[in-house]
Amino acid sequence: MSIENIYWLILLIPFIGFLINGILFSIFFKNYSKISGFVTVTSVFISFVLSIFSLINFNDKGVQLLDSFDWLMIGDVGIKTGFLIDPLTSMMLIVVTGVSLMIQIYSIGYMASDKGYSRYFSFMALFTFSMLGLVLSKNLIHLFIFWELVGVSSYLLIGFWFKKNSAVVAAKKAFLMTRVGDFGLMVGILFIFSKGQQYLDIPTLYKGVSSGEFQGSGLLIMCILLFLGAVGKSAQFPLHSWLPDAMEGPTPVSALLHSATMVTAGVFLIGRLFPLFESSSEIMVIIAIIGGFTAVFAATMGVVSDDIKRVLAYSTISQLGYMVLALGSGFYAAAFFHLFTHAWFKALLFLSAGSVSHATGTFNMKFMGGLRKHMPITYVLTLLGALSLIGIFPFSGFWSKDEILGHIYLQNSPISMVLFILASLGVFLTALYMTRVIMLTFHGSYKGGISSENSSNSKSEDNDHPTEPHESPGIMLFPMIILGFLSVVIGFLVNPLIDLGFVSKHAFSHFLEHNLFFDDPKEFHFVFEVAIISTILAILGIVSAILVFKGKLNIKNNFVYKILINKYYFDEFYENLIVKKFFYNKIGSLLSWIDENIVDKSNAKISDFTIYLSKKMSNVQNGHLQSYGFVFFMALTVLMIVFFISNLNTGDSWLDLINKLNSEIY
Amino acid sequence: MNLETVLILSGIIFTIGLYGSLTKKNSIVVVMCLELMFNAVAIAVIGFSRFRPPQVLVDSDVLSPLNVLSGHMMAVFVIAIGAAEVALALALIISIYKIKGNIELTGLNNLKN
Numbered sequence: 001m002s003i004e005n006i007y008w009l010i011l012l013i014p015f016i017g018f019l020i021n022g023i024l025f026s027i028f029f030k031n032y033s034k035i036s037g038f039v040t041v042t043s044v045f046i047s048f049v050l051s052i053f054s055l056i057n058f059n060d061k062g063v064q065l066l067d068s069f070d071w072l073m074i075g076d077v078g079i080k081t082g083f084l085i086d087p088l089t090s091m092m093l094i095v096v097t098g099v100s101l102m103i104q105i106y107s108i109g110y111m112a113s114d115k116g117y118s119r120y121f122s123f124m125a126l127f128t129f130s131m132l133g134l135v136l137s138k139n140l141i142h143l144f145i146f147w148e149l150v151g152v153s154s155y156l157l158i159g160f161w162f163k164k165n166s167a168v169v170a171a172k173k174a175f176l177m178t179r180v181g182d183f184g185l186m187v188g189i190l191f192i193f194s195k196g197q198q199y200l201d202i203p204t205l206y207k208g209v210s211s212g213e214f215q216g217s218g219l220l221i222m223c224i225l226l227f228l229g230a231v232g233k234s235a236q237f238p239l240h241s242w243l244p245d246a247m248e249g250p251t252p253v254s255a256l257l258h259s260a261t262m263v264t265a266g267v268f269l270i271g272r273l274f275p276l277f278e279s280s281s282e283i284m285v286i287i288a289i290i291g292g293f294t295a296v297f298a299a300t301m302g303v304v305s306d307d308i309k310r311v312l313a314y315s316t317i318s319q320l321g322y323m324v325l326a327l328g329s330g331f332y333a334a335a336f337f338h339l340f341t342h343a344w345f346k347a348l349l350f351l352s353a354g355s356v357s358h359a360t361g362t363f364n365m366k367f368m369g370g371l372r373k374h375m376p377i378t379y380v381l382t383l384l385g386a387l388s389l390i391g392i393f394p395f396s397g398f399w400s401k402d403e404i405l406g407h408i409y410l411q412n413s414p415i416s417m418v419l420f421i422l423a424s425l426g427v428f429l430t431a432l433y434m435t436r437v438i439m440l441t442f443h444g445s446y447k448g449g450i451s452s453e454n455s456s457n458s459k460s461e462d463n464d465h466p467t468e469p470h471e472s473p474g475i476m477l478f479p480m481i482i483l484g485f486l487s488v489v490i491g492f493l494v495n496p497l498i499d500l501g502f503v504s505k506h507a508f509s510h511f512l513e514h515n516l517f518f519d520d521p522k523e524f525h526f527v528f529e530v531a532i533i534s535t536i537l538a539i540l541g542i543v544s545a546i547l548v549f550k551g552k553l554n555i556k557n558n559f560v561y562k563i564l565i566n567k568y569y570f571d572e573f574y575e576n577l578i579v580k581k582f583f584y585n586k587i588g589s590l591l592s593w594i595d596e597n598i599v600d601k602s603n604a605k606i607s608d609f610t611i612y613l614s615k616k617m618s619n620v621q622n623g624h625l626q627s628y629g630f631v632f633f634m635a636l637t638v639l640m641i642v643f644f645i646s647n648l649n650t651g652d653s654w655l656d657l658i659n660k661l662n663s664e665i666y
Numbered sequence: 667m668n669l670e671t672v673l674i675l676s677g678i679i680f681t682i683g684l685y686g687s688l689t690k691k692n693s694i695v696v697v698m699c700l701e702l703m704f705n706a707v708a709i710a711v712i713g714f715s716r717f718r719p720p721q722v723l724v725d726s727d728v729l730s731p732l733n734v735l736s737g738h739m740m741a742v743f744v745i746a747i748g749a750a751e752v753a754l755a756l757a758l759i760i761s762i763y764k765i766k767g768n769i770e771l772t773g774l775n776n777l778k779n
Contacts, residue, residue: 626687629688633688
C-alpha cells in the first residue's frame with residue numbers, strides 16, 4: 001500500500017462510518033441501533049492506527065506533497081486535490097483521531113439510552129471526517145470547504161437535542177457567529193486568489209511569501225481577514241460568546257468540540273498560514289494581544305459561572321487564547337505543543353463533567369458536592385485533568401504552558417512584558433476556577449442533583465427522594481482513564497527537558513519546526529524562574545479558591561461579580577444592540593421599506609400597466625369586419641403613400657413605379 | 667380620352683364604393699357599394715383592354731377578337747357574378763330582417779359573446 005493511500009483511508013474511513021450510520025441505520029433501524037456506536041468507533045480506530053503509522057512513516061520521508069488529480073479545472077485555472085503532510089498535519093491527525101476515538105468509546109455509554117443513537121454517531125463520524133479533511137488539505141479552497149463542513153457538523157451536534165429550545169438557539173448562535181469569521185476567511189482567501197491563482201496552493205503560498213510576493217498595504221488587510229476566520233472558529237474575543245452556549249449539545253460533543261476539533265481549527269489555520277502572518281509584524285502584534293486578552297478575559301467569566309460545562313468552556317477559550325498568544329508572539333512550536341497537551345486533558349475534563357452529570361442529572365454545581373465519596377475514580381481523574389490544566393509540575397499542562405510563558409518572558413520587549421503579565425494572570429485565574437469546580441463538585445456534602453434543582457426551580461412539594469449518585473459504567477471510565485494517564489505523562493514524554501534516550505530533548509518542538517518554512521533550527525529553552533512564578537501563581541489561585549469555598553472570602557454580590565456573571569454584558573450587547581436595535585430596527589426597516597415601496601410597488605405598477613394596455617388593445621379586436629377592413633385599407637394606403645414619396649425624386653413615371661412595386665411584392 | 671381618364675374614373679368609383687362599404691350601417695347600402703366596386707373594376711378592365719400597348723398583344727393579328735374583346739368578356743363575367751351576389755345578399759338581408767326586425771350590420775354580433 002502506497003503512502004498516499006494511507007492518507008486517503010484516514011480521511012475516508014470516518015466518512016464511510018458516517019454514511020453507514022447516516023443512511024443505512026437511519027433508514028432500517030429508525031435511528032436506533034446498538035451497532036452504530038461500534039461502526040463509528042471502529043472507523044475512527046482504523047483512522048487512528050493509520051495516523052500513527054503515517055507518523056512513523058513521516059519521520060523517514062519528511063514533508064510530503066501529494067497531488068492526486070485536478071479538480072474543477074476551467075481552462076488553466078483550477079484546483080488540485082492533494083494532501084500536505086507536514087509535522088503539523090501528522091500531529092493533528094493523531095490528536096483528532098485519538099481524542100475522537102476516546103470520546104466515541106465514552107459516547108457508547110453516555111448516549112446509550114438516547115433515541116437518536118445512530119444519528120448521533122453518524123454526526124460524530126462526519127465531524128471527525130471534516131476535521132481530518134481540514135488538517136490534510138493542501139489547497140486553501142479545500143481547507144475552506146472542510147472548514148465549513150466542520151461548522152455544519154458542529155451545528156448539527158450542538159443542536160442535537162433539537163426539541164430543546166435552548167439547544168436550537170445555541171446551535172444557531174454558534175453557526176451564525178462563526179459565520180462572521182468564516183466570511184472574513186473567505187474574503188481573505190479570495191484576496192490571496194487575486195494575487196495569483198497558484199497561491200491557493202499552500203506550499204506555493206509559502207514560496208511566494210518567502211520570495212516577497214506578499215507585501216505592502218494589502219498584506220495587513222488580508223491577514224486581518226484570515227485571522228478573523230480563526231477568531232470565529234477558535235472563539236477569541238470578540239466572537240467568543242457562542243462557545244459557552246454551545247454547551248447545550250451532549251457532553252461528548254462538547255468534549256470533541258473543545259479539545260480536538262472545531263476550536264483548534266482556528267489555531268490550526270493560523271499555524272497553516274504562519275509564514276504569511278509572520279511576514280507582517282503588525283498582524284502578529286494584533287494576534288498576540290487578542291490572544292493574551294482573551295486568555296484573561298474568558299478566565300474571569302469562568303470564575304463565577306455555576307454550570308460546570310460553562311466553566312470548562314470558558315477555560316477552553318482562555319487556553320485557546322494562550323495558543324493564539326503564542327502564535328502571535330512567533331512561538332509556533334510552543335502553541336501547538338499546548339494544543340496537543342490541551343486536547344487530552346480538556347477532553348478528560350469534559351468527559352468527567354459528563355460522568356458527573358450522568359450521576360447527578362444536572363450540570364449546575366450548586367446542586368452537586370460531596371461526590372468524592374460516591375465516584376472516586378471520576379474524582380481522581382478530574383483532579384488529574386484539573387492539575388494539568390492549572391499547570392502543576394509534572395502534569396502535561398505545566399510543560400506546554402511554561403513553554404509559552406518562558407518564551408514570552410525571554411522576548412524582552414515592552415509588548416511582551418504586558419503579554420507576560422496577562423498570561424500570568426491567566427494562570428492564577430485558571431487555578432482559581434478549576435479549584436472552585438473541584439471543590440463545588442466533589443467536596444462538601446451532596447446537595448441532591450437534578451431532583452433538588454427541579455424542586456428549587458418549581459418550588460413544588462413532590463420532591464423525588466434524591467437517588468444516590470453512582471459511579472459511571474466501565475465503558476465511560478475506560479477512555480477517561482486512558483486520557484487521565486495521557487494528561488499526566490504526555491507533556492513530559494513528547495517534549496522532555498533532557499535527553500531521555502528513546503525521546504531526545506525537546507523532540508516535539510524540533511519535530512514541529514521541521515517543516516516547509518522554518519529553515520534555521522531554533523533553540524528551545526526551559527526558563528526556570530518562569531516555572532517558579534507560574535507555580536506560585538497557580539498555588540495562590542488554588543489557595544484562594546479553597547478559602548472562598550470555606551467561606552473565608554466573600555466575593556459574591558459586589559460590582560465585579562455582577563459584571564462577570566453577566567458575561568461582561570456581551571450577549572446583551574450582541575443581541576439587543578447589534579441584532580435587535582441595529583439589524584432588526586435599522587437595517588430591517590430599511591429593507592422592508594425597500595421591499596414595500598420599490599419592489600412591491602413596481603410590481604403592482606407593471607401589472608396595472610399591462611392590464612390597462614390589454615384593455616386598450618382589446619378594443620381593436622372588436623369583431624367588426626368593417627373596422628378590420630378599414631384598418632387594412634388605411635394601412636395599405638399609408639404604405640403606398642410612403643412608397644411613392646420615397647420614390648418621388650427618382651424621375652420614374654407612375655407606371656414604372658407600379659411595375660417596380662409589383663416586382664417588389666413578388 | 668385615354669387610359670388615365672378611364673383609370674381615374676374607375677379609381678373614383680372604386681374609392682366611393684370602398685368608403686361606403688366600410689362606413690355604412692345599412693346592409694343594403696353596403697351591398698350597393700360592393701356593386702359599385704365591381705363596376706369600377708369592370709370599367710378599369712375595359713379601359714385596359716381598349717388602350718392596350720402593342721407589345722402585350724395576345725395574337726399577332728391586332729384586330730383579333732382575342733385582343734380587342736378580352737376586357738369586355740371579363741366585364742361581362744364581373745356583371746354576372748355581381749348579379750348573382752346581389753341576389754344572394756338580398757336573400758340574406760331579407761331573412762335577417764325577418765329575424766331581427768332591422769338590417770343594421772352593427773347588430774349582427776350575436777356570435778361574439
